[in-house]
Amino acid sequence: xxxxxxxxxxxxxxxxxxxxxxxxxxxxxxxxxxxxxxxxxxxxxxxxxxxxxxxxxxxxxxxxxxxxxxxxxxxxxxxxxxxxxxxxxxxxxxxxxxxxxxxxxxxxxxxxxxxxxxxxxxxxxxxxxxxxxxxxxxxxxxxxxxxxxxxxxxxxxxxxxxxxxxxxxxxxxxxxxxxxxxxxxxxxxxxxxxxxxxxxxxxxxxxxxxxxxxxxxxxxxxxxxxxxxxxxxxxxxxxxxxxxxxxxxxxxxxxxxxxxxxxxxxxxxxxxxxxxxx
Numbered sequence: 001x002x003x004x005x006x007x008x009x010x011x012x013x014x015x016x017x018x019x020x021x022x023x024x025x026x027x028x029x030x031x032x033x034x035x036x037x038x039x040x041x042x043x044x045x046x047x048x049x050x051x052x053x054x055x056x057x058x059x060x061x062x063x064x065x066x067x068x069x070x071x072x073x074x075x076x077x078x079x080x081x082x083x084x085x086x087x088x089x090x091x092x093x094x095x096x097x098x099x100x101x102x103x104x105x106x107x108x109x110x111x112x113x114x115x116x117x118x119x120x121x122x123x124x125x126x127x128x129x130x131x132x133x134x135x136x137x138x139x140x141x142x143x144x145x146x147x148x149x150x151x152x153x154x155x156x157x158x159x160x161x162x163x164x165x166x167x168x169x170x171x172x173x174x175x176x177x178x179x180x181x182x183x184x185x186x187x188x189x190x191x192x193x194x195x196x197x198x199x200x201x202x203x204x205x206x207x208x209x210x211x212x213x214x215x216x217x218x219x220x221x222x223x224x225x226x227x228x229x230x231x232x233x234x235x236x237x238x239x240x241x242x243x244x245x246x247x248x249x250x251x252x253x254x255x256x257x258x259x260x261x262x263x264x265x266x267x268x269x270x271x272x273x274x275x276x277x278x
Contacts, residue, residue, distance in 0.1 A: 006221040008086045008098075008235035011048030013057075013077040015097045018046040020064045020074075035059050048221070051081045086235040095214075095226055095233060096147065103157055104217035106249050108208055110164035113181060116147055117161065117188060117196070122181040125173050151194055160195040162252045164208070168198065168269045179275035182266055186277050189263055197256040198265050206255060207248040215242070215249055 004010075021031050028046070032039040037056070044050035052060070057078040061071045088094065099105065099116075107114045113122060123144050127137055150157050168182065189196045199208065214226040225236040225245045236242060257265060267277050 004082055004084050004237070006048040007081060007084055007237050008224055009077050009083055010051050010081040011098065011101075011221070011224075012086075012094050013051070013074060013081055014046040014048040015094065016070070016074045016077065017057075017060060020060070020066050020070070021046075024064050026064075031060075031063065034063050052078060054078050084237045085241070086237075088233045088235070095228075096143065098216055098224060098226070098235075099147065100150065101218055101221075102150075102216040103219050105157055105159045106215040107159070107161045107212075108163075108214075108249065108252055109161065109167060109212050110208055111166060111170075111212075113163065113167055113185070114161050115144060116151055116159065117185060118144055119177070119181045119184050120145065121177045122173060125177055129172060151188070151191070156191070156193045158193045160197075160253075162197050162199050162208075162249075162256045165198055165200045165265075168266060175273050179270060179273050182270040182273070183275060183277065185266055186263060186270070189259065189266075195259055196262055196266075197253065197259055198262040199252060199256040200265075202255055206251065208252050213245060213248070215245060 021028070026034075028042050029039045032042045035042075035056075041050065045052045045056075054075065057075055060066075061074065066074070105116075107116075112126065115123075118126075120141055123141055124137070127140055132140060151159050170178065173181070185196055188194050212228050214228075215223060216226065217223045222237060222239075223242050225242055227234040227236070236245065256262070270277060
């Protein structure tokens, strides 16, 4: 059986290696010469296209003088890099790195506005309710703003979201904050690379009740499905599983309102809250 190509763990290992190299202000060619490998081979490791041997990772860690905690984490990823799926015990920011490399994203959110579409005030309200405070809260809010550039920058990714109707009327967000949030959704929906659709109550069970999901597509690498739960995230890579979730995404889109009808509903809720789509 062939070694799996660019698994979630292999890509996480690559992200870590690249971050360590950049922290030392070394180019790929410089570091490759330093450890005696071809620059293309090192580049393949950093993008998860190839998996380095444990001893090669150890050599890299020594050349880059990586601190013990990060060294142990990367060596563990190297040992398990061929595993197809990955359940993270805690959120480490790896998803944001996958997101940054993606060219197309699909997001199903039954309860919250997708992270890439959240206003600062909305994100603050949600994170504060989860107990995030102080410097950590400000760091996450800044990260949200930076992530938005994936959709509004010079080479924006295609983003398609299906959200549950309850997302528009959350009982835990104050009206002024929600007015600003709904106005942003309408503004972003005018961009050609962003599609937002609302799924109203269907009266029957559908796979979306199982929870939020994201599908990330990459130009030259296999797709990854991300399943987010409280303090844990699951990354699926196996071809049959990805196909199943693509089918779920298609089903949710088929059940949802069209983009124009979704925008009309958002405007209706916005008006109820005393706002306007100006």
